[in-house]
Amino acid sequence: MQELARRLRTAHSVFVLTGAGMSAESGLPTFRGVDGYWQKHRVEELASPQGFARDPKTVWRWYNERIHAYKRAEPNAGHRALTELEEPVPEMTIATQNVDSLHARAGSKNILELHGHLREARCTGCAATVPLDNGLDENQIEHECGGRFRPQVVWFGEALPRHVWRKAEDAAARADVILVIGTSAQVYPAAALALQNDRAYIAEINPDATGLSAHCHCVIREPAAVALPALVKTLQSQYR
Numbered sequence: 001m002q003e004l005a006r007r008l009r010t011a012h013s014v015f016v017l018t019g020a021g022m023s024a025e026s027g028l029p030t031f032r033g034v035d036g037y038w039q040k041h042r043v044e045e046l047a048s049p050q051g052f053a054r055d056p057k058t059v060w061r062w063y064n065e066r067i068h069a070y071k072r073a074e075p076n077a078g079h080r081a082l083t084e085l086e087e088p089v090p091e092m093t094i095a096t097q098n099v100d101s102l103h104a105r106a107g108s109k110n111i112l113e114l115h116g117h118l119r120e121a122r123c124t125g126c127a128a129t130v131p132l133d134n135g136l137d138e139n140q141i142e143h144e145c146g147g148r149f150r151p152q153v154v155w156f157g158e159a160l161p162r163h164v165w166r167k168a169e170d171a172a173a174r175a176d177v178i179l180v181i182g183t184s185a186q187v188y189p190a191a192a193l194a195l196q197n198d199r200a201y202i203a204e205i206n207p208d209a210t211g212l213s214a215h216c217h218c219v220i221r222e223p224a225a226v227a228l229p230a231l232v233k234t235l236q237s238q239y240r
């Protein structure tokens, strides 16, 4: 923790990659936490164009449940600590795999939503969009143009938004310090972002080992909402 804080204190650019574990202490289940299933459906199937084409109503029932859960959830001490870490660092980029908007609700500024968000839906026919404050009713799925409204997320087999991906790659390549928080690093190409630059000091915050642990200079086996506030305190103590 001391070494990581020292590196952050001298860093010009910091890149943060987050996953579902970042929001676990906000009461949201991780993907692996639900063992990869939602009501006997494999999440990789629900979160795919094929799954949506086959059964759009079930897919929307899943997303509506998540939208309501995200609305009830609050950013946790980990999300808030990241906004504090932004202050002393000239440049910090948070690239998140989460679609729960909790980094933004915590007040973080420079966020890249690698896998999209659940604030609005888009028509597959005419690209019209509708807000998703309270999810989408079943009778709103079919659009008058013949298309279907789908959530603005990246499904398995779909490319990440090009401009978001480009910005993430550039920020990861510029970083002096890379923080990998709450991700099992099993989904690509997001996981590869942490391995973009061999100059950076890479630190993992995760109670469990992941596919990236072996590439890290420092691993902190603690929950995000415990480790990140402690890191901010350590950093502040080093400034005194």
Ligand code: BV8
Residues within 6 Å of the ligand: 018, 019, 020, 021, 022, 024, 025, 030, 031, 032, 033, 044, 047, 097, 098, 099, 115, 153, 154, 155, 156, 157, 158, 159, 160, 181, 182, 183, 184, 185, 186, 187, 188, 189, 190, 205, 206, 207, 208, 209, 210, 222, 223, 224, 225
């Ligand atoms: C694409 C949005 C091509 C939707 C999501 C290379 C190798 C192998 C496979 C592939 C490859 N390249 C591509 C693939 C295929 C695929 C893939 O990666 N499959 C995996 C399953 C093997 N990738 C894709 O399909 C990608 N697209 O490749 O397109 C292409 C290119 C050009 C043109 C056309 C096509 C798109 C992938 C994005 C899919 N969308 N989400 C939605 O959310 O509904 S992925 C979704 O699952 C999340 O966004 C996230 O990315 C992933 C879940 O992972 P994590 O967030 O890490 O969560 P997980 O539960 O796994 O782990 C939680 C961790 O937290 C654990 O480690 C746990 O220990 C830790 N933890 C728990 N509590 C805490 C904690 N940590 C800290 N504090 C705590 N309290």
